[in-house]
Amino acid sequence: MVIAQGGSIMFSAGHHRILSTxxxxxxxxxxDLARNLALSKASVTLLxxxxxxxxxxxxxxxxxxxxxxxxxxxxxxxxxxxxxxxxQTDPVTVVLTxxxxxxxxxxxxxxxxxxxxCFPQLAAAVETVRAQAGPDVGPIAGIGVAQPGFVxxxxxxxxASAALGWVDLDVAxxxxxxxxxxxxVENDANALILGEQLxxxxxxxxxxxxxxxxxxxxxxxxxxxxxxRGHHGGAGELSHSPIAFGSQDAxxxxxxxxxxxxxxxxxxxxxxxxRQVGLTTDIAELVALTANGxxxxxxxxxRAGTALGIALAQLVQMFDPSQVVVxxxxxxxxxxxxxxxxxxxxxxxxxxxxxxxxxTLRGAEANSFATGAAGLAAQHYLFGSDWT
Numbered sequence: 001m002v003i004a005q006g007g008s009i010m011f012s013a014g015h016h017r018i019l020s021t022x023x024x025x026x027x028x029x030x031x032d033l034a035r036n037l038a039l040s041k042a043s044v045t046l047l048x049x050x051x052x053x054x055x056x057x058x059x060x061x062x063x064x065x066x067x068x069x070x071x072x073x074x075x076x077x078x079x080x081x082x083x084x085x086x087x088q089t090d091p092v093t094v095v096l097t098x099x100x101x102x103x104x105x106x107x108x109x110x111x112x113x114x115x116x117x118c119f120p121q122l123a124a125a126v127e128t129v130r131a132q133a134g135p136d137v138g139p140i141a142g143i144g145v146a147q148p149g150f151v152x153x154x155x156x157x158x159x160a161s162a163a164l165g166w167v168d169l170d171v172a173x174x175x176x177x178x179x180x181x182x183x184x185v186e187n188d189a190n191a192l193i194l195g196e197q198l199x200x201x202x203x204x205x206x207x208x209x210x211x212x213x214x215x216x217x218x219x220x221x222x223x224x225x226x227x228x229r230g231h232h233g234g235a236g237e238l239s240h241s242p243i244a245f246g247s248q249d250a251x252x253x254x255x256x257x258x259x260x261x262x263x264x265x266x267x268x269x270x271x272x273x274x275r276q277v278g279l280t281t282d283i284a285e286l287v288a289l290t291a292n293g294x295x296x297x298x299x300x301x302x303r304a305g306t307a308l309g310i311a312l313a314q315l316v317q318m319f320d321p322s323q324v325v326v327x328x329x330x331x332x333x334x335x336x337x338x339x340x341x342x343x344x345x346x347x348x349x350x351x352x353x354x355x356x357x358x359x360t361l362r363g364a365e366a367n368s369f370a371t372g373a374a375g376l377a378a379q380h381y382l383f384g385s386d387w388t
Contacts, residue, residue: 014039014047016384019056022075023099023198023382027060029070048073055079075099080141080381081133083126083181084195084374086367087111087147087164088188089214093370094122096129098138099378101199105132106367113164115174123178142182144376145171146191146369148216150233155184155376162254184376188369189218190227192327195372197222198379202325202360209321211238211312212364213328215268217261221319228319238315239266243307265308267329273300284331291335298336305337309344316349316357323358330363 011019017037022028028036034044051057056079060072077098086093090111096104107128112118130140149161156172158164172183186194193210197203202210206225212218217239221228228235240260244250250259251269263269271281277296280286289297312324324345332338338361345359365371 011384012047013384014043015051016382018044018047018051019075019381020383022057022073024204027072027074029072031070033073076138077102078136078138080138080378081130082141082374082377082381083129083143084370084372084377085122085125085143085145086188086191086369086373087145088369092122092125093367094125094129095367095370095374096133096137096140097199097371097374097378099382101195101371101375101378103367103371104137105129106370107132113166115166115169119174119178122175126179126181140181141381142184142377143175143179144191144373144378145175145183145185146188146373146376147171147185148188151185151187151190153229153233155186158185182377182380184380186373186376187220187233188372189220190229191372191376192218192369193220193222193372194227194379195368195375196325198375198382199371202323205322207319207321208323208325209236209315209319210325210327211308211315212368213266213308213326213332214364215266217266217308219315221321223319236315236319238311241311241314243311261307261311265304265311270300270304273304283329287331287335287337301332301335301337302340305340306344309341310348312341312345312359313348316345321357322355323360325360325362327362327364327368333361333363 018033021033021036030041030044030048034041048057055076057073058076060074077100079099081104082097084095084097091108092111094107098104107125109121109125112121126143147158147161148163150159152159156170158166158169158171160167171185176183189212192212196210202208207223209219209221219236219238221236239262240253240255240257242259243261243264244259251263252258253260253263267283274281274286279297286297290301316324342359
């Protein structure tokens with residue numbers, strides 16, 4: 001049994017406004033906070049004094065300018081810690097992070113679909129990462145869970161997950177009862193983008209999209225600073241968008257349709273196409289073949305990159321984000337796949353006046369989804385009722 005360690009810390013709306021501002025915009029002085037939040041300096045001083053006394057904020061360096069020098073404020077690394085659990089793949093990844101997204105401990109375990117086995121094992125894993133992190137880590141303030149499938153708007157219930165075989169399962173309730181900690185659940189792609197928004201280099205942008213290329217293709221979108229879900233929670237989903245219409249190219253998809261993007265551009269599709277022609281299914285080795293001019297390897301990655309590039313162009317046309325971040329196997333980033341992807345997106349996007357949507361390709365890390373899940377709990381701790 002994991003005892004709640006600080007998960008019940010209570011902040012006022014004013015506290016949350018201070019914390020969310022510092023998290024989103026970085027360190028600033030009391031004067032800058034008052035200006036940014038349209039509060040009186042006296043109010044900000046009282047709120048900051050309380051947060052410093054509670055070990056959540058700390059004073060940093062002096063900033064010299066006109067008049068008296070000011071002291072900047074920042075979040076304490078040991079103010080709290082957050083557990084992130086990724087059920088996106090097998091094995092499951094569990095991490096413990098600080099408020100800045102730095103991973104303090106990590107644990108992996110076999111993914112169990114049976115809830116009677118799964119949740120006690122997850123609770124034990126929470127104890128494991130807390131013990132690994134040592135005594136100088138902040139109290140655990142919450143747990144985030146990233147899972148494949150559809151999740152209820154209150155971030156508690158798995159409505160349906162084909163990968164796990166779960167339907168209407170109260171994931172948050174089950175895990176919270178075992179750990180004594182608040183638990184927040186999110187679709188894996190949504191968890192990834194919320195982690196990017198809080199911890200990543202793109203987080204200061206009010207509008208951006210994220211696409212993950214794995215065995216499937218996930219996508220999520222921040223619009224006006226908030227996660228865009230859509231009416232049924234599947235807004236902007238690319239994986240099952242039709243991309244191939246010819247009888248030869250329109251392969252059957254696990255969703256029951258044919259010609260979905262996933263059947264062409266996912267890692268599973270790339271491996272399947274390579275296997276059919278007797279080539280290696282290792283992505284790095286396949287990329288190496290293209291570097292040597294292997295025609296069939298080139299054709300497979302060219303087709304996969306072309307399809308994804310066209311799909312991204314459609315995404316840009318619909319959402320007009322400031323940036324699209326594609327997270328993918330590092331070997332694909334500088335390969336023909338990445339080059340064709342970028343070329344096709346730029347070719348098919350309608351030219352607009354001013355700055356165009358930026359495209360960033362980034363290599364995937366093994367714990368990306370777990371870190372994103374930790375961000376779910378961190379957002380609740382920092383933003384409270386203003387949580388995305």
